Amino acid sequence: MESSVLTKKNATVSMETANAATLKYFNGDDLATRVWVNKYALKDSDGNLYEATPDDMHWRIANEIARIEAKYKNPLSAQEIFDLIKDFKYIIPQGSPMTGIGNNFQIASLSNCFVIGNGTDSDSYGSIMKVDEEQVQLMKRRGGVGHDLSHIRPKGSAVKNSALTSTGLVPFMERYSNSTREVAQDGRRGALMLSVSINHPDAEDFINAKLEQGKITGANISVRIDDEFMNAVKNNTEYTQKYPIHSETPRFSKTVEAKNIWNKIVHNAWKSAEPGILFWDTIIKESVPDCYADLGFETVSTNPCGEIPLCPYDSCRLLAINLYSYVENPFTKKAKFNFDLFKQHVAYAQRMMDDIIDLEVEKIDTILRKIESDPESDEIKGTEYHLWLKIRKKTLQGRRTGVGITAEGDMLAALGLRYGSKEAVDFSVEVHKTLALEAYRSSVKLAMERGAFEVYDSKKEAENPFILRLKNEDPELYKLMQQHGRRNIALLTIAPTGSTSLMSQTTSGIEPVFLPVYKRRRKVNPNDKDVRVDFVDEVGDSWEEYIVFHHHFKTWMAANGFDTDKNYSQEEINGLIEKSPYYKATSNDVDWLSKVEMQGAIQKWVDHSISVTINIPNDATEELVNELYLKAWEVGCKGVTVYRDGSRSGVLVASEDKKEDKEGVKLHSTFPTKRPHVLEAEVVRFQNNKEKWIAFVGLIDGRPYEIFTGLADDEEGIMLPRWVNNGLIIKNRDEKGNSRYDFQFKNLRGYKTTIEGLSHKFDPEFWNYAKLISGTLRHGMPLENVVELVNRMELNLESINNWKAGVARALKRYIPDGTNAAGKCSNCGSEQVMYQEGCLTCKSCGSSKCG
Structure with a gap:
């Protein structure tokens, strides 16, 4: 077993040692250091550290994956796997896999996300409480959870209990939200997605539920919108809502003006970035797993950030490929993307993801043994036990994976392509098409070596649009897949990569750069010698501000002969940015409609979905949000989130009568x-x-x-x-x-x-x-x-x-x-807070909150 000198088996490491060693590993990047040491370094429940640098973590992961590889033909060695994942350069297991693989101190899942549900239309109190318990049981094992509420009868419906009529969706939204806030996940809260069909009679109540301050604060919410509704919006016609939804003989129905509800969705999204939109007919039509809906793979909701649509009791693990690392001679006229190496690594990434499924099954078996040994009665622990049995079954039936990417923005800049331009979009589509073809090719080869996923049937998939795209691009691959099947039911996603991008020191996911140059804050002791105090905050703390260059903006500077150590004036910095490929290519610069079109074009080559945010300025109109949402539907996006700068927190200030103090913080003028x-x-x-x-x-x-x-x-x-x-x-x-x-x-x-x-x-x-x-x-x-x-x-x-x-x-x-009303980070006070991929992330301290 390979390991660093510092951390032999069972040896603990002091926090000081880990911080110093990791700071050196990240070349002085204190933010990346803080994120890794606090979130990913192996530690026990008493806080003792067992890893000094990410090298130790990468050997832990490599050894475990190699152990699984040894069960199959043509195994990869631990050294080969380590070389692929070291330094966050090429292949990066994300979140739960990074934390959990080889971690015997926690009894937790390796899955990043789950979807649950009864698999029936039952909305009895028993079934609703069962979902609540299942949600909590999954969150305590580190997973994010999604579930759909479309099966719950609308407000005012008759019920056979003392209430006589149903309370509708909103009280249960609050219940599930509150449960999420109660569950701690290694210092963070759980993550929840609640969805409902636009066809449900209570859809408008769902859409408005988060406008009231303090309500549904523990969940993201998204509306499942069908094409019939979108056409009614486009043509300004009526739309019929029913319960049960889409029933031929509904117990309740009502006719509504589609445009009125649509305008409410647009208004709320403009005001608060929610609800998100899921274009449900597009999701179902494009979904490969839904070809097996009759076998239990019908998609019902998504994970909290929307990039993985799932059937009940299925889950997914995530891994990202660092696109920047395939650019040779970056930021020069000789810059070139190494497609051959990329193809090779995509195949390895898919293979490693399949190995991680086997590791997940081992983790589930450990969880089941833990439940069996718990002293509670079978009656008390029955729900949790049967939950994990169902997840284990779905995991093995479909062997679903989530191979994705990070550093799209840096890759394009390194090639001299401006994010959002036609040339950049065309190149990105080529990269993602290559990723899809090579991942599916790898899965077919794995099926030849290890066997296809349990329910594979080429006839069921014959008319699926995504599979037909693969067939059109590579007939030989399609023929091989028909003959041998493939190892995994669905393979690809583009997930949030907040902390991953901080450690890989790249742009996040599919997003452009947030800012190429920004200020960061450091708290200082004003009594120390040789410190600079730039300002004192409201509670008396002293802060120093200093300029930070985005890592690969600095790479561009070095490649083009600019001094990276010079203390530049703001005017000089502005001049540098204008000369760089990052100019007019930040999250606030990119043409919004072109970004939506880019998402739709790339979506054609992603069999799950994409987590991406369209950032618009504070003064953007509701009409722009309306235009972006309509464009997203037209170009084939599966979902979309629009974030208007400053809107996320502003909606939660209940009083419309506000005044601002000298710092710009909004206060209630009537606060007695x-x-x-x-x-x-x-x-x-x-x-x-x-x-x-x-x-x-x-x-x-x-x-x-x-x-x-x-x-x-x-x-x-x-x-x-x-x-x-x-x-x-x-x-x-x-x-x-x-x-x-x-x-x-x-x-x-x-x-x-x-x-x-x-x-x-x-x-x-x-x-x-x-x-x-x-x-x-x-x-x-x-x-x-x-x-x-x-x-x-x-x-x-x-x-x-x-x-x-x-x-x-x-x-x-x-x-x-x-965040507060001024858009500052609650952890460090910085104003460098961005909203990307469904998460609020602080560029100063790395603090990140999904939802």
Whole structure:
């Protein structure tokens, strides 16, 4: 077994050693260092590190894949695999595979994403709760989850329980969203996609559900739109919604003006980047797995970022090929793309992905053994156990893979092609066509060596548009596939590559460069010698700002004789950018319609889907969003997301009457400093060091106005039913005339129940600190700064530190998507926050939040 000198088996590494060694590995790139050490270095549950640099991780992965290779003909060696994945240069396992392969400290899946569902039209409470539990069980194993709500009966429908009528979709959206927020995944929250058919009578409620502040904050939402609806929009005609959807004999139907609903989708997307759109007829028509719909492979929803449409209980693992590394003599007149090496590596990538499926089955077997050994009764653990059995079965039946790419923007720039130009689009299409042909060729060869996926049937696929494209381009490949089958039911995707691109030091996924030159912030101690303080923020921290060049912009500078160490003025930087192939090719520069057309053209060669964002400026109109969405449908995109600069957080400011402070932070002009008698309140529950805690958050216009936090469910704490999530905080007086805060909620019979004197239920020290924090909230301090203030409090008692962590955790859920209204990063305060591939990513600190 190969390993670095630093980390022999079972040897731990100090954080200092890992940081220093990895910083050297990344040539001084502290952001890439931070991302790898914090997210991907092998560590146990106590935080002990076992890898010093990514070399150690790559040997861990190479050894495990080589172990699987040894089971088959013509195996690759660990050294050959290591050479393909080292330095993030060519082939990059993404996310869960990178973290989980060879990791025996976690019992977790290698799959990045799952879709679940009942596989029936049942919408009983039992089936809805079952999906909720399955979602949580998958998220605790590190997977992102998607499921569709089209089977739930519309609001007002008759039900045979005490409610008499159905509540519709939105309450269940909230349930699934809240469950997502409760699950921790190695320091991050889970990721969820909720979808619904436009044919559902509650589709408009679904579309509007996230407009209310604090609602559905744990999920992305997308609407499944069919061609009939799009034609009705185009022709300004009526459209019929039904339940069950698409039924010949629906129990309920209504006729709507398609254009009115479409305008609402466009308006909400313009305002908040949601809902996303899934062009469902295109997805189903193009889907190769849907040729096997009668065998359980009918696509029902997508993963959280939309790039993998899946059937119930199927999953996918992701891997990216670094396109930049196939450009020889980059940024020179001799620049050339090495198609021969690329073809060879695509074949290896597909082979490694198939090996990872075998590793995933081993992981699933470990999960099943863990569940079997758990002390709970079979009744309690039955849902989880049968969930993983179903996933195991689907994994082996289809052996689905997710080979994708990163660094498209850098590849084009290195070849002297401007992103978005016709020449660039044509070249990108050629690259992706080559990728598709070679991946399918590899899968056919694997079928010859290892056997085809279980349900392969060439007749079922004979009329599939994607398969026909392959046949047209390469008849010999098609003939071989008919004869031998292929190893994998579907192979390709273009997924988000946020942290992957930071470690490969390239542009992300299919996206253009965000900015070729930008500022980054570093927190400094102003008392240290030889430090520069550029500004002091609202909570008193000192920051230094410094110029950062995008890695391959710097490569271009060096290749063209520009000094990369010089301290350039802004005017000189602007001049450099104008001379570079990155000029007019950033995410905000690229012509939006051309980007949509590029996505549609590349989509023809991707059998799953593409995660991509169309970035438009803040002053863009709703008509532009409308035009982009229509164009996306016309050119064959399977889905599309439009992000208007600054819109993601702005929608969550509930009051329309706003003013701006001198820093540009939007505040409520009516936010009272004198505490009202009654406040709406939400209950937030969480766990710190195995202790159960509870927070009562008083709200005005959905924004935290006060917070009281303490231990829950102990002799001296708060005894509150688990189903209570909201109520009122009422300020009263006790017999002695002292202020008293009561919490009032409605019980299951609808009667008001009051818990008197929250102040007497919590530790006095918790209460005093809570009053202090509430004072900062009441006077309008931005939430991210309040959280920062709480985190910086130096408290000695462990119980107080637990309280501090709880307050920060409870307040963070009200910070829209991890950003504030000014578009700053909640982690480091930088304004270099971009929205790409369905995720908000900070270019200063690497913090990334999907959704």
